[in-house]
Amino acid sequence: MLSYILRRLLFLPVVLFGITILIFMLISTLGPWTRVATFVPSPDAERHVDLEAMIKKYHLDDPPVKMYLRWVNNLLHGNLGWSQSSHMTVTEAIRRRFPATLELTLFSVIPVIIGGIILGVISAVHHNKPIDHTTRIMAIALWSLPDFVLGLAVLMVGFGVLGWFPPGRLSSWAQLEVLKESFRSFTGMYTLDALLNLRLDIFWDALRHIIAPVITLSCLWWAFMLRITRSSMLDVLNQDYVRTARAKGLAEAVVIKKHALSNALIPVTTVAGNMLLGLMGGVVIVETVFNYSGLGLLTSTAATRLDVPCVVGVAIFYATILVLVNLVVDVLYSIIDPRVRLE
Amino acid sequence: MKSKVWLWIVIAVVVIGAGVLVLNKKPAEVAKTTEVAGFNPDIFVYAGSGDAETLEPSRAYDTASSEIIYQCYDNLVAYKPGSLSEFIPMLATEVPSVENGLISKDGRTYTIPIRKGVKFHNGAELTPEDVEYSFERNMLADPVGGPVWMLIEPLLGASTIEDYACELAGVDDFSKVNAANLLKTAQAVMKAVEVKGDNVVFHLAQPYPPFLSILARNSSWTVILNKQWMIEQGDWDGKAETWTQWHNLDTEKQTLFEQAMGTGPYKLVEWDRSNSKHTLEAFADYWQGPAAIKTVIINNSVTEFNTRKLMLQKGEADAIYVPVENSPQIEGMSGVNLLRGLPRLSNVCAIFNQNINATDNEFVGSGKLDGNGIPADFFSDLNIRKAFSYAFDYEAFIKEVVLGEASVPYGVIPAGLNGFFDEKGFRYSYDPEKAEEYFKKAFNGEVWEKGFKVSLIWNIPNTTRKTACEILAAGIEAINPKFKVEVQGMEWATMLPRRREGRLPMVFIGWLADYADPHNFVYPYLHSKGDLITFTGENGRALAAKEFDPLVNAGINELNPEKRVEIYTKLQKKSLELAPHLMLYDSCDRVAMKDYVKGYVFDPICPAQYDFYALSKTKE
Numbered sequence: 001m002l003s004y005i006l007r008r009l010l011f012l013p014v015v016l017f018g019i020t021i022l023i024f025m026l027i028s029t030l031g032p033w034t035r036v037a038t039f040v041p042s043p044d045a046e047r048h049v050d051l052e053a054m055i056k057k058y059h060l061d062d063p064p065v066k067m068y069l070r071w072v073n074n075l076l077h078g079n080l081g082w083s084q085s086s087h088m089t090v091t092e093a094i095r096r097r098f099p100a101t102l103e104l105t106l107f108s109v110i111p112v113i114i115g116g117i118i119l120g121v122i123s124a125v126h127h128n129k130p131i132d133h134t135t136r137i138m139a140i141a142l143w144s145l146p147d148f149v150l151g152l153a154v155l156m157v158g159f160g161v162l163g164w165f166p167p168g169r170l171s172s173w174a175q176l177e178v179l180k181e182s183f184r185s186f187t188g189m190y191t192l193d194a195l196l197n198l199r200l201d202i203f204w205d206a207l208r209h210i211i212a213p214v215i216t217l218s219c220l221w222w223a224f225m226l227r228i229t230r231s232s233m234l235d236v237l238n239q240d241y242v243r244t245a246r247a248k249g250l251a252e253a254v255v256i257k258k259h260a261l262s263n264a265l266i267p268v269t270t271v272a273g274n275m276l277l278g279l280m281g282g283v284v285i286v287e288t289v290f291n292y293s294g295l296g297l298l299t300s301t302a303a304t305r306l307d308v309p310c311v312v313g314v315a316i317f318y319a320t321i322l323v324l325v326n327l328v329v330d331v332l333y334s335i336i337d338p339r340v341r342l343e
Numbered sequence: 344m345k346s347k348v349w350l351w352i353v354i355a356v357v358v359i360g361a362g363v364l365v366l367n368k369k370p371a372e373v374a375k376t377t378e379v380a381g382f383n384p385d386i387f388v389y390a391g392s393g394d395a396e397t398l399e400p401s402r403a404y405d406t407a408s409s410e411i412i413y414q415c416y417d418n419l420v421a422y423k424p425g426s427l428s429e430f431i432p433m434l435a436t437e438v439p440s441v442e443n444g445l446i447s448k449d450g451r452t453y454t455i456p457i458r459k460g461v462k463f464h465n466g467a468e469l470t471p472e473d474v475e476y477s478f479e480r481n482m483l484a485d486p487v488g489g490p491v492w493m494l495i496e497p498l499l500g501a502s503t504i505e506d507y508a509c510e511l512a513g514v515d516d517f518s519k520v521n522a523a524n525l526l527k528t529a530q531a532v533m534k535a536v537e538v539k540g541d542n543v544v545f546h547l548a549q550p551y552p553p554f555l556s557i558l559a560r561n562s563s564w565t566v567i568l569n570k571q572w573m574i575e576q577g578d579w580d581g582k583a584e585t586w587t588q589w590h591n592l593d594t595e596k597q598t599l600f601e602q603a604m605g606t607g608p609y610k611l612v613e614w615d616r617s618n619s620k621h622t623l624e625a626f627a628d629y630w631q632g633p634a635a636i637k638t639v640i641i642n643n644s645v646t647e648f649n650t651r652k653l654m655l656q657k658g659e660a661d662a663i664y665v666p667v668e669n670s671p672q673i674e675g676m677s678g679v680n681l682l683r684g685l686p687r688l689s690n691v692c693a694i695f696n697q698n699i700n701a702t703d704n705e706f707v708g709s710g711k712l713d714g715n716g717i718p719a720d721f722f723s724d725l726n727i728r729k730a731f732s733y734a735f736d737y738e739a740f741i742k743e744v745v746l747g748e749a750s751v752p753y754g755v756i757p758a759g760l761n762g763f764f765d766e767k768g769f770r771y772s773y774d775p776e777k778a779e780e781y782f783k784k785a786f787n788g789e790v791w792e793k794g795f796k797v798s799l800i801w802n803i804p805n806t807t808r809k810t811a812c813e814i815l816a817a818g819i820e821a822i823n824p825k826f827k828v829e830v831q832g833m834e835w836a837t838m839l840p841r842r843r844e845g846r847l848p849m850v851f852i853g854w855l856a857d858y859a860d861p862h863n864f865v866y867p868y869l870h871s872k873g874d875l876i877t878f879t880g881e882n883g884r885a886l887a888a889k890e891f892d893p894l895v896n897a898g899i900n901e902l903n904p905e906k907r908v909e910i911y912t913k914l915q916k917k918s919l920e921l922a923p924h925l926m927l928y929d930s931c932d933r934v935a936m937k938d939y940v941k942g943y944v945f946d947p948i949c950p951a952q953y954d955f956y957a958l959s960k961t962k963e
Contacts, residue, residue, distance in 0.1 A: 033840030039488075041396065043802045043835055043842075044853045045405060046874075050487045051843070082595060087396065087616045096617035152649055160653045167650050167659075169618070172388050172640050179613055179622060291645045293618045306836040 001334065008327045012320065019319045020072070023312050028064035030306070035060050038084045038306045071312070080316070081309030085302045090313035093298055098317075099188025100169065101294035105279040107191075107210055108217040113272055115218065116225020117265070123226065124233035124264075125256060135226060143223035151216045151289035158212045165212035167291040174205040213290040217283065221275055228271050233264040265336050273329035280325075281318050382658070382939070384960040385637040389953065390651045390660040394619035394643040398611070399599040400563050401481040402489040406855070407643060409563040410951040411614070411621050414639065415464075416566030416605030419455055419474070419558045424944060427859040428762055428904070430555055434458050434469065434567055434606065439555070450550030450902045455543050461630040463569045464603075464610045471538040476570035478536045478545075480579050483529060483586040486597070490564040493557050493857060498535040500548030504528065504590070529583035550902055553860035561948050562858060569604045576602075608634045608956035619644035623955070635959035648672075655679060655935060661960065662936035662953060667745050667807070673935045683933045684748045685945045686759040688856035691808075692868075692924040693799075693815070693849045695722035695731070698880030700845040706798040706831075707848060712786060714794040714825055717848065721797070723882045727790065728922040730781035734818035735811075736773040741928060744810045748933065752926035754915030755868035756861045759929070759947045763861045765912040769919055771926075779822050794825020797848050800841075803832045808851045811927055842878070850878040853930070859948045861911045862899050869918055870895045879923050890921055 027035075032055045039054050040046050055061050059070070074081060080090035088096075123135045142150075158165035169190060170178060177183060177199070178190070186196050190206035236242060237260055245255045284296040295314065302310035333340045395408035400416070403409055420438050423429040430438045435455045439445030445454045461469040478494060485491045485504040492502050501507035505517040511531075512524035520528075537544045547554065558565050574580055578598040579589040594600060603611040608631070609623035621641040625634040642660070645651045648669050654660035656676060665673055665681070673681045701710040701719040708716025722728055737751045750758050751770050758766075783791045799816060801808040809832060816828035833841075841847055852875065856863050867873040871888035879887070891914070898910040919926070934952060936943065942957045 030836075031840060033843060034836045037836035037839040040835075040839070041405065043805075043838065043851075044855070046839075053487050082593075087394070087595070087601075093617065155650065155653060159657060159659075163657055166657070167645070167654065168642070171659075172386050172638075173383075175620075175640065176386075176622070176638060288647050289650060291642075291647065291650050293644050297644075297646075304834075 001331070005327065005331070008323075008330075012323050015323055016316060016319055019315060020068070020312070023315055024064055024068045024071075027308055027312075028067075032060040035306060035308060038308070041305070075316075080313040083302060083307055083310035083313070085305040085307040085310060086298060090310050093310060094295070094313060094317050096188065097293060097295050097298045100292065101280060101296065103189040103191060104210065104213055104217070104283075104292065104294060105276065106189075107214045108221070108279055109272075109276060111214070111218045112221040112225055112275065116222050117229050117268060119222070120226045120229025120268075121233055121256065121261065121264075123230045124237060127234060127237075132230075136230075139223035139226045141223075142219045143227070145220070147216065147220055147283070147285045148289060150219060151213075151286050154212050154216045155289055158215070165208060165215075167209070167212070167289075169206065169209050169292060170202070171205050171209075174202050177202055209292075213286050213292055216286050216290075217279065221279075224275070225268070225271065229264065229268050232267045233260065236260045236264045262336055266333060269329055269332050269336060273325050273332075277322055277325050280321055382960070382962060384635075386640065387636045387638070387662075387940075387955060387958065387960065388640045388642065388654075388660045389662045389664075390645040390654050391641065391643045391664040391952075392646045392651075394616070395614070395621070397594050397597070397600050398603055398614065399486075399594070399597040400566050400568070401484045401491050401599075402486045402594055402597060403563050404488065404490045406951075409561075410953075411611070411623075411641065412563040412566060412603070413561065413607075413949070413951040414609040414623055414955055415603040415607045415611050416563075416568075417461075417607050418560040418562060418565055418567070420555060421560035422859070422946070422948065424946075427556075427760065427948060430559060432458075433560060434461060434474070450552070451547045453545040453547070453554065454539070455545070457541055457543060458630070459541070461606050462628045463572070463606050464626055465569065465572060466628070467569055467571060469567065469606055470570075471541060471543050473570045474543045474567055475536050475538050476573070476581060477566070477568040479532050479581075480568065480573070480589075481564060482532050482535075483579065484589055484592070484597070486591050486594070490562075490857065493562070493564060497547050497549070497551035497554050497557070498545065499531060504532070507531070525587060526583055529586045533583060550900060552899065552902060552904075552907065553858055553862050556858035556860050559858070561946070561951075566605060566607075568599075572604045573598060606630065609639060618642075629956075631956075634956045636955055639955045655937070658937065661940055662934065664952070665933055665935045667748055667933070670746060670748075670933055670935075678938050679935060680938050680940070680943075681933065681935045682943075682945065683931070685932045685934070686750075686757070686947055687930055687932045688757055688759045688859060688947050689853060690752055690755070690757040690864075690929045691811075691851070691853040691927045692755075692875075693811070693851050693927060694875060694878040694924045695728050695883070695922070696845060696848055696850065696878060696880050697723040697882035697886075698845065699848055704846050706800065706841075706846060708796040712789055712793055712795065715796050717795045717797050720882065721795070721848070722879075724785050725921065726781040726785035728925070730778045730785065730822075731815070731819065732771045732919075732922050732925050733774045733778035733781065734822065735771075735815045735925060735927065736818055737771065737928065738773065740811060740814050744807060744814075745928065745930070748931040749928040750931075752929050754918040755924070755926060756864045756911060756915055757856075757929040760856075760859065760861055760864070763911050764908060764915050768912065768916050771919060773818065775818070775822055778818070782822060782826075791823065794823060794827070796827040796829070798829045798831050799849055799851075800831050800833050800838060800847050801851055802838055803834050811851065815925075845878075845880060847878075849925070851927075852878070856948060861907075861914075862895075865891075865895050865898060865911065865914050865918075868924065869914065876923065883923055886921065886923065890917065 036051050036054050083090045083093050086093045119135050123132045126132045183197055186193050191203055194203035194206055242255060242260055245259045284300045287294050287296045299314045393407055395411055396405050397403050397408055398411055400412055403412055417434050419433060419435040420430040421433045423431050432438050436458050437456055439453050439455055457471045457474055481491050482494050482504060495501055495504060499507050508520045508524060508528040509517055511527055512520040514520060535546050576598045579586060601614050608626055608629045610626050612622040612624050614621050623639040625637045627633050651663040652672060655663045670683055673679060697720060699707055699719045701707050710716050712718050741747060741749045753768050753770055756764055799812040801812050812830040816830050819826050819828050842850060854867060867875045869876060869887055869891040871884045871892050876884055876887050894910055894914050898907055901907045901910060939960050939962045941959050941961050
């Protein structure tokens with residue numbers, strides 16, 4: 001298995017190379033005058049900006065090949081360039097934004113996977129019974145809801161009516177605490193940092209802020225997990241070996257847990273891996289509604305402002321994560337299903 | 344089956360447990376949060392959208408940046424509250440005037456006595472040398488795209504420091520200027536601003552009536568820096584020989600990009616760029632006494648209006664940014680004060696491109712006057728420009744689109760500067776009959792007979808401009824069925840190259856004052872070298888050179904205020920008569936804050952939405 005993992009990791013640079021080529025091919029269709037727009041935030045701010053000088057200074061009129069080589073050269077020196085839309089280097093922007101996204105992902109993934117799998121199994125086991133119908137209707141309803149509608153509804157109720165779950169990542173008092181030198185930042189994830197600093201008050205505050213986006217994301221993805229688990233479970237439950245197991249007189253719980261579930265979980269693992277990727281890439285709408293600045297907001301702002309270095313940088317980062325998560329998913333297969341051997 | 348029950352129990356325990364903890368925790372937290380129950384008079388939270396670009400005074404040229412600089416620094420003088428032409432001293436001890444002898448009779452020398460005992464945030468005391476350094480440093484730094492031209496124009500008579508150096512050396516490119524002339528350039532700058540005893544003296548290249556407006560508070564480019572501290576941070580050392588090392592640096596390489604060291608009422612604690620958040624703390628030794636509000640958090644990351652609205656409602660924010668179309672949602676909210684229709688010094692227009700680049704241009708149809716397009720010089724005909732001006736339904740736009748928060752323009756100078764022109768002049772109104780009359784005259788009747796087709800382009804996501812385009816299009820199409828006007832949205836990055844190449848038949852654009860003087864409007868709008876007149880093309884610039892330049896120059900060289908009013912009234916009238924632009928509306932602003940926020944005074948020129956020093960939070 002180790003050699004398999006190593007081989008996959010060695011493949012990573014090749015994937016990244018392909019991605020950079022693809023992105024640069026797309027970008028090379030934009031002229032220098034389009035690209036220079038990123039230096040002028042709005043049409044009314046052109047004023048005295050000497051765009052010719054900007055084009056010259058940032059070599060925006062170079063041929064794509066030259067631009068690509070310069071970019072690769074910088075990348076090898078650990079420099080992804082300057083992000084005009086977030087006012088910092090791309091590396092810095094990703095480093096600062098990613099913990100927020102990761103925190104949100106970790107908090108969402110647990111309820112989604114556990115909740116989705118449990119409900120899916122229950123639904124399949126009670127096929128066509130009232131509990132199955134209820135969860136299915138719920139799943140379809142939640143899955144069909146646009147994220148901004150659900151997000152706003154959660155915000156209105158959780159914050160507007162109940163006043164429990166405010167938007168943002170921290171309350172103003174907690175922000176001031178975090179800024180103090182006595183508070184050490186270890187991971188950039190406020191809940192974890194607060195615990196490591198033994199500051200329970202800040203931990204609760206951070207938790208209070210993260211609950212609403214987590215509820216929104218969970219509801220949206222729950223439905224998805226549930227439906228996959230349910231159909232895959234139904235499929236397995238109808239197979240001969242399950243009937244054999246039952247015929248042997250095994251307890252129903254053992255049949256489901258030992259025999260059916262682990263087989264049913266294989267497609268679920270694939271989906272969960274993809275979901276994790278989707279969440280880690282940032283969720284633009286949910287981040288916007290809850291004013292939660294993660295990678296999603298960074299990327300969407302960069303894209304609308306044509307902040308090329310940032311878009312490319314995030315793409316590279318995301319591609320790396322994609323390869324790694326896929327690798328983890330493959331390894332998980334072999335653990336769940338002994339028939340799968342990684343060679 | 345047992346396991347299922349267990350799972351349910353675990354889920355229930357987790358959910359209930361979390362709920363109980365959250366609820367239980369709440370009363371303990373309330374004292375610390377800014378929620379209604381835990382009202383905290385020391386912390387002020389502002390929720391906005393769109394972050395600052397830089398905190399560097401020589402580069403910052405957007406309102407979000409100026410907003411922060413405004414709180415952290417002081418200027419030499421400030422506008423007298425409620426006035427745009429009178430001043431009060433700030434870091435100066437006296438406002439210079441011809442009467443008190445601090446402005447020379449020829450209007451070219453300003454002597455400014457500097458206040459003593461003023462402290463910077465690091466405890467250092469303000470000296471006249473700091474003032475001298477601040478101006479010289481910014482002029483020599485003069486980063487491309489920055490606001491420092493406003494100092495270079497009156498003090499050196501050039502538009503950029505590079506232009507000045509090139510002129511001195513007699514070359515056309517800054518890289519060709521030799522060392523001797525570079526030195527001379529710095530010496531000229533250092534001669535223009537001098538320390539004499541406790542005073543700082545400015546020597547102007549020409550009389551410049553708005554000079555005090557440029558020095559006044561609200562101009563982030565004339566704030567006073569701490570010389571010693573700047574040098575310690577590795578900025579310009581104050582020597583004439585070295586300045587080019589700090590000239591036109593990249594934004595992020597400038598010393599003050601993300602830090603601040605001024606004498607202002609607030610210290611910058613942090614600009615958290617990844618969360619678009621600024622934290623300011625009251626400066627205890629502020630020379631006018633410490634601010635009532637101890638901590639200000641400016642959170643510019645809340646892009647979603649509904650989120651901001653809820654934050655205001657629940658007291659999570661004390662003030663928020665409200666776009667014009669959202670003000671009805673705030674109107675009448677309990678515990679919130681909404682002030683609407685505050686006249687900002689800004690206006691919006693549609694510029695007629697008199698020499699459209701018609702080669703392969705999809706916006707002008709056939710490029711000929713055959714009913715399926717327009718010729719390149721379509722807008723060079725005054726009749727067309729006038730007809731368009733009469734075809735826009737100003738009142739409907741103001742009432743329906745900006746919900747009454749705008750006014751019909753008297754010309755290129757906005758209504759907010761009404762002290763500088765006679766406010767009873769002519770204004771355009773929606774008049775289809777007059778529009779028809781002018782369309783019939785245009786191109787000797789050919790336009791009326793054959794019709795035309797043109798596209799109006801607005802920049803996504805500015806829907807206000809989209810509606811303006813649509814109202815104009817509807818007004819024109821209603822006059823003659825042969826007139827076809829298409830409205831098309833475009834992303835800024837796509838629009839920019841087309842605009843630069845002169846392909847857009849009309850350019851929709853707004854202008855916000857840099858300082859409170861009509862010169863700041865007539866120059867860009869009407870002078871042949873102005874920024875906005877450029878979009879009118881060659882014919883437009885020729886027209887401007889002939890008709891407007893003499894008056895614009897007369898206005899800036901005139902020291903007598905009454906005579907200036909005459910000149911600007913004339914310019915206002917002429918700008919509508921010759922209609923180089925279709926002036927759409929003079930814009931207004933609005934603020935929304937909790938009713939316990941006291942001390943708010945609207946300032947039309949203030950780049951900052953709020954002067955936090957003037958505010959306090961008190962509940963009756």
